[in-house]
Amino acid sequence: MSRSTARAIRRVVYFLLIVVVLYLLLPRLVGPERALGLLRRARWPLLVVAVVCEAISLVGYTDLFRHILGVLDVRLTFRRVLNIVLAGLSFSHLFGAGGAAGMVVSYNALRKQEAPHGLIFVAIAAQNFFAYVVLWVMFLLALVSVVSSGRVNPLSYAFALVLIAFLLWLSGYGIYLYRHRAKMRRRVSQIAALVNRVYRRELIRPESLDEWLDSLFAAMRRMGTHRGAKRTAVVYSCMFWVFDLLCLYLVFLALGYHIALSALLVSYAVANAVGSLSPTPGGLGAVEGLLITLLVSFDVPSPQAIAVVLLYRLINFWLPIPVGFGSYLAIR
Numbered sequence: 518m519s520r521s522t523a524r525a526i527r528r529v530v531y532f533l534l535i536v537v538v539l540y541l542l543l544p545r546l547v548g549p550e551r552a553l554g555l556l557r558r559a560r561w562p563l564l565v566v567a568v569v570c571e572a573i574s575l576v577g578y579t580d581l582f583r584h585i586l587g588v589l590d591v592r593l594t595f596r597r598v599l600n601i602v603l604a605g606l607s608f609s610h611l612f613g614a615g616g617a618a619g620m621v622v623s624y625n626a627l628r629k630q631e632a633p634h635g636l637i638f639v640a641i642a643a644q645n646f647f648a649y650v651v652l653w654v655m656f657l658l659a660l661v662s663v664v665s666s667g668r669v670n671p672l673s674y675a676f677a678l679v680l681i682a683f684l685l686w687l688s689g690y691g692i693y694l695y696r697h698r699a700k701m702r703r704r705v706s707q708i709a710a711l712v713n714r715v716y717r718r719e720l721i722r723p724e725s726l727d728e729w730l731d732s733l734f735a736a737m738r739r740m741g742t743h744r745g746a747k748r749t750a751v752v753y754s755c756m757f758w759v760f761d762l763l764c765l766y767l768v769f770l771a772l773g774y775h776i777a778l779s780a781l782l783v784s785y786a787v788a789n790a791v792g793s794l795s796p797t798p799g800g801l802g803a804v805e806g807l808l809i810t811l812l813v814s815f816d817v818p819s820p821q822a823i824a825v826v827l828l829y830r831l832i833n834f835w836l837p838i839p840v841g842f843g844s845y846l847a848i849r
Contacts, residue, residue, distance in 0.1 A: 784808055
């Protein structure tokens with residue numbers, strides 16, 4: 518058995534174990550009858566609205582990507598970009614930690630549209646940058662709110678605060694390198710050489726780095742000089758997260774529980790921010806576990822917390838997968 522096949526089998530086994538724990542064992546902790554009782558009393562019209570909100574969230578994410586592509590002079594229809602985004606999400610949810618599989622799908626789809634190689638990397642990086650900047654700002658505000666409330670020991674979030682400091686330093690260092698381009702070329706060459714040594718094959722061709730960096734500098738110049746480009750990107754990113762948060766809130770209402778918006782925002786921001794760093798595809802397991810734990814810490818009863826989170830993730834995580842595979846077939 519080859520190394521890549523063994524690695525793929527391990528990923529499948531880990532994925533199935535997480536699914537079994539979440540959807541078979543976790544509901545048993547509160548009793549299957551109680552969990553089913555909550556679902557039977559659910560107000561289904563509100564769940565339909567929750568699904569619509571999740572769809573609007575994905576439209577915001579699509580508009581974010583299409584806007585960035587437009588700034589970089591890559592003109593595609595909304596339908597084409599929507600198919601690329603949905604296909605990327607479905608592969609990220611099933612096959613790749615950190616969204617790597619989705620990025621590969623997006624890259625290949627854009628190459629078929631004859632988009633320049635370097636601009637594709639910039640567009641994907643910018644899409645993730647603007648999306649996660651908004652999430653990490655929400656996360657930081659949530660941490661400040663929780664620590665200042667005195668409900669949670671500040672030491673519990675020390676690691677998260679250190680992580681934020683590291684990300685801010687990394688962002689600052691990236692800006693420094695962008696302004697000193699000779700140093701940036703050296704650092705990128707060193708990183709490429711390290712990656713090739715680790716994988717013992719030439720994943721990154723040194724001769725393509727100059728082309729990629731030239732495209733990066735040109736794209737950053739366009740983003741900086743295009744009027745309103747950054748503001749519009751932030752608006753679309755907020756649309757993505759706000760409607761996803763609204764989906765979670767509507768699931769709470771559908772199951773008959775009214776939660777304080779402050780508790781909901783803190784739980785949502787912390788779970789998604791930390792879950793985005795999880796090695797599992799789409800943060801599966803990490804997001805659910807953190808979200809349930811945080812909701813319970815805000816006095817949400819365990820049965821409601823578990824039922825709400827699993828139902829929300831059914832809409833947020835699982836529902837886009839079959840739709841995304843249909844989109845993948847369309848873009849192929």
